[in-house]
Amino acid sequence: MINSITNQKIGELNPQELNSLLEKFSIESAIKKWDVGASASRDLSVQVHQGNAKQLKGSQRNSMTLRVWNKYNQVGITSTSDLTSKGIKKAMKGAIESSFFGNEKESPEFSQLAKKELEEVNTKISNPHTIDELLTILKKAEKQLIDTHQSIDSVPYNGLSESYMERIYINSDGANRHMKLSQSSIYLYAKAEEQNKKPRSAGGIKINSNLEELDIDSCINETSKKLISHLNYKPIETKKYLICFSPEAFLQLISAFSSMFNARSIIDGLSLMNEDSIGNQISVPNLNISDESLHPENIGAFSFDGEGTPTQNINLVSNGVLINLLHSEATARKFGVKPTGHAGLGAKVSVSPDWLVVRRSESEMDKDESLNIKSTLKEYILIDELNAIHSGVKASQGSFSLPFDGWIVNKGKKTSIEAATVAGDILKLLNSIVKIENEQIVTHQGISPHVWVDNISITGEA
Missing domain, CATH: 3.30.2290.10 (PmbA/TldD superfamily)
Incomplete structure (x- = not known):
């Protein structure tokens, strides 16, 4: 035996x-x-x-x-x-x-x-x-x-x-x-x-x-509430809109461009960032993004990565400034820092985020303090979920063009959008944020508030 x-x-x-x-x-x-x-x-x-x-x-x-x-x-x-x-x-x-x-x-x-x-x-x-x-x-x-x-x-x-x-x-x-x-x-x-x-x-x-x-x-x-809200739908006009990303949708977008924070992607030339990007302002000053696998709401978190490095919570963007990257042992050695606990183990060691958390800075003012998902009377697009992420995102170029599920909201009334696509550049989007709400919402992929972005292109589809 x-x-x-x-x-x-x-x-x-x-x-x-x-x-x-x-x-x-x-x-x-x-x-x-x-x-x-x-x-x-x-x-x-x-x-x-x-x-x-x-x-x-x-x-x-x-x-x-x-x-x-x-x-x-x-x-x-x-x-x-x-x-x-x-x-x-x-x-x-x-x-x-x-x-x-x-x-x-x-x-x-x-x-x-x-x-x-x-x-x-x-x-x-x-x-x-x-x-x-x-x-x-x-x-x-x-x-x-x-x-x-x-x-x-x-x-x-x-x-x-x-x-x-x-x-x-x-x-x-x-x-x-x-x-x-x-x-x-x-x-x-x-x-x-x-x-x-x-x-x-x-x-x-x-x-x-x-x-x-x-x-x-x-x-x-x-599921029922969301589906019922989509029964009354209409097409929308192609133009630029004020957008409110749901927590799920904003986390989807940030995850799609997580190569910005990935030291391995930077070394391989597959990221918008480069080795000198630490310290650069990449978004509005009140945006904070961290990777927090050890957060108590994260179900299924391991305490170490593929190389045995302890899992760590790490701040990536603070007040809009890129302050850290995700590292394996090899990339940390090249950058002269310590590994962060985000490595796999394979023929070529990969690096990936675990559980993203988005917060607003209390010390910074929003560009539009009046916006709020529960009371805003302005017309806006509420994006609930992004689709076709793998085919609609060019992470190394920063561009995206993604079909989405969502509603057009006018004076508080939500009407489902028949079919539409949101497109843009991730760095321009991050610098066009006009409001980050206070309420943190836990999703299955991380934590984020609703995030408002102005002047984003929406293409309506008949």
């Missing part, structure tokens, strides 16, 4: 066994320096259609990425899903062989923070549920949503899932990280149609660490 590092409980990793095997195989192979990132997950998910099961899925995934440094300090890397002792030994051999093709002039190192004490992260491991239990819950949610309004005829896209995840980082210098967490989520995307009108659709999503606390009723109510 072949031993596996996941044999203690189904799908769970054994860091002690993994460490022992890697130490043994590295000694046998005369390798003195190595590190490994391993992960495991168990997922159950269900989808329904008109009260019947549409798709039932269960999966268990294990993976490991191993890096070794040979005597010439060249790095070799392999990935495998075979976490038996035989598979790990084979991965070690493959990494050693590939190391002789490594770049001698640019070699990654261990993160200098890989053994630093981690922040306390309040994670809950939920009790697992059966796929039948998930199916029953989602069937009920689908029916409740359809019953909220006579025009809602179906919920074509929906899903309820429950996941268990864990992550390990170990290196030959004594770093040893291990963390587990669980997460449940529901999404409901419903369709409604009235006589002699086009079908309309809208959706909602909720996430929690366990199924018992997942706010399914809120997801149903949010």
Whole structure:
């Protein structure tokens, strides 16, 4: 029988066994320096259609990425899903062989923070549920949503899932990280149609660490309310408008241009910023943007990244000024700073944001203090959600052209927009912000208030 590092409980990793095997195989192979990132997950998910099961899925995934440094300090890397002792030994051999093709002039190192004490992260491991239990819950949610309004005829896209995840980082210098967490989520995307009108659709999503606390009723109510508000629609004129971005939409836009804060993208020439951009004013003075994976509202936050660096909350834009970037070990070394805990582990280490938080500066005045989502009488466009992000954004150029779901609001009356596209330049947009509201709204992708921007081009589509 072949031993596996996941044999203690189904799908769970054994860091002690993994460490022992890697130490043994590295000694046998005369390798003195190595590190490994391993992960495991168990997922159950269900989808329904008109009260019947549409798709039932269960999966268990294990993976490991191993890096070794040979005597010439060249790095070799392999990935495998075979976490038996035989598979790990084979991965070690493959990494050693590939190391002789490594770049001698640019070699990654261990993160200098890989053994630093981690922040306390309040994670809950939920009790697992059966796929039948998930199916029953989602069937009920689908029916409740359809019953909220006579025009809602179906919920074509929906899903309820429950996941268990864990992550390990170990290196030959004594770093040893291990963390587990669980997460449940529901999404409901419903369709409604009235006589002699086009079908309309809208959706909602909720996430929690366990199924018992997942706010399914809120997801149903949010989806229904939003969809009903889109039934009365009209085309709009092509021109420039005062725009109010919902928290979700503004976070979508900032995330699409997160290469501005990404040191790896800057080094690779794929960002609007460059190595001298720190300290530059990139937006109006009352905008603050931070990445806060450790925020208590962030469900599913790991306390360390792929290189073992502790996860950190980091201010990126303060009073409109770019003050920090997101770093891996390699980019931090190049910039002469410390890694920030945003790295993956792979053949080329990636860097990405975790959970963006947008705030206004209390010390700075808005350009238009009168604007407020609850009381503004001026005509404006309320953008609820941006679509086609991957095809409509040119991050390295700063331009975007995105279809959106939203309303035209006139003297407080909301009318859904039949179809339209918002276009512009991200830096011009950030410098055209006229109001950042005080109320912070938690979404599944971060936190933001409503953000108002003036003079933005909207193209109406008949």
